[in-house]
């Protein structure tokens with residue numbers, strides 16, 4: 035594989051995760067970091083690369099083939115557009131942008147420059163996610179009828195010390211549901227309408243403590259989902275897999291996909307099928323635990339970014355696809371606020 039020049043904009047929590055992933059790949063050479071925060075100098079030294087205060091200086095000096103945009107979401111747009119204009123392909127963190135208008139600007143710029151935008155929904159790189167998608171989309175549980183899921187955790191109290199974390203933009207819908215929504219769309223297909231309610235009776239901040247929603251999928255299935263950052267429970271993606279060192283692994287599945295001839299518990303895949311030919315409430319069940327390896331999705335994502343830059347593969351998560359995930363996630367908030375069903 036040819037070595038390509040990679041630059042990172044924003045050397046915070048997730049920027050460092052991409053930097054770490056880059057050390058596992060020979061196909062990129064790191065040419066620079068852009069971050070105005072003086073603390074980023076230590077990060078640049080650690081990764082033996084140059085620090086620039088602005089994206090434009092970095093682009094001029096290093097002429098990268100690929101740029102990872104890992105700035106706070108409200109600062110995704112400018113470095114993304116600048117990088118595309120400079121002839122680089124972009125891997126931008128999720129959510130792709132703050133609103134629909136910024137998404138449209140990004141898609142238009144990608145089209146006019148002919149450069150790709152890949153969006154950092156890293157869960158799509160797990161083999162277990164792709165296995166679940168294959169089982170459902172290839173009809174292994176029959177026709178998908180219903181989906182039931184939750185992401186219910188209690189975040190530490192000091193998480194909310196910063197005032198911005200009390201605002202609606204930092205609530206579990208926009209911070210956490212975006213990952214779940216992307217998974218649901220990727221595995222079960224597009225969502226055509228959402229109805230939701232929220233409550234904030236625990237912390238009484240502007241942000242919600244819980245949201246409950248009803249989702250209608252394009253294939254006709256209905257789903258319900260609960261998202262909460264004030265519910266002490268063992269049921270979340272992170273608890274199920276032990277992906278995050280700060281969150282203990284419970285191995286409890288948090289989403290169930292139910293079809294006419296079987297069901298799938300997710301993300302530790304357990305497939306429930308009938309022991310006989312018939313599938314009804316009198317049928318005996320057999321369950322199978324499907325193989326599920328621990329993987330580093332960030333390395334796989336960056337490796338895919340290399341293939342996107344070289345034109346070997348189209349983006350697994352395109353700007354248009356990630357825009358649909360953001361639209362559905364924002365609809366949860368909008369429906370709860372208006373009391374009306376949001377359809378797309």
Ligand SMILES: NC(=O)c1ccc[n+]([C@@H]2O[C@H](COP(=O)([O-])OP(=O)(O)OC[C@H]3O[C@@H](n4cnc5c(N)ncnc54)[C@H](O)[C@@H]3O)[C@@H](O)[C@H]2O)c1
Pocket residue numbers: 043044045046047048049068069070071074088089104105106107109113127128129154155156
């Ligand atoms: N994929 C995931 O699971 C995941 C997890 C966490 C965060 N994120 C996303 O990553 C993004 C960053 O989140 P974070 O937690 O790393 O934030 P952070 O605050 O830890 O880091 C952001 C960094 O960007 C720098 N920065 C700010 N404005 C900049 C600019 N204009 N140009 C260059 N650098 C700038 C800041 O100095 C800081 O170092 C957000 O969009 C967030 O939603 C994704």
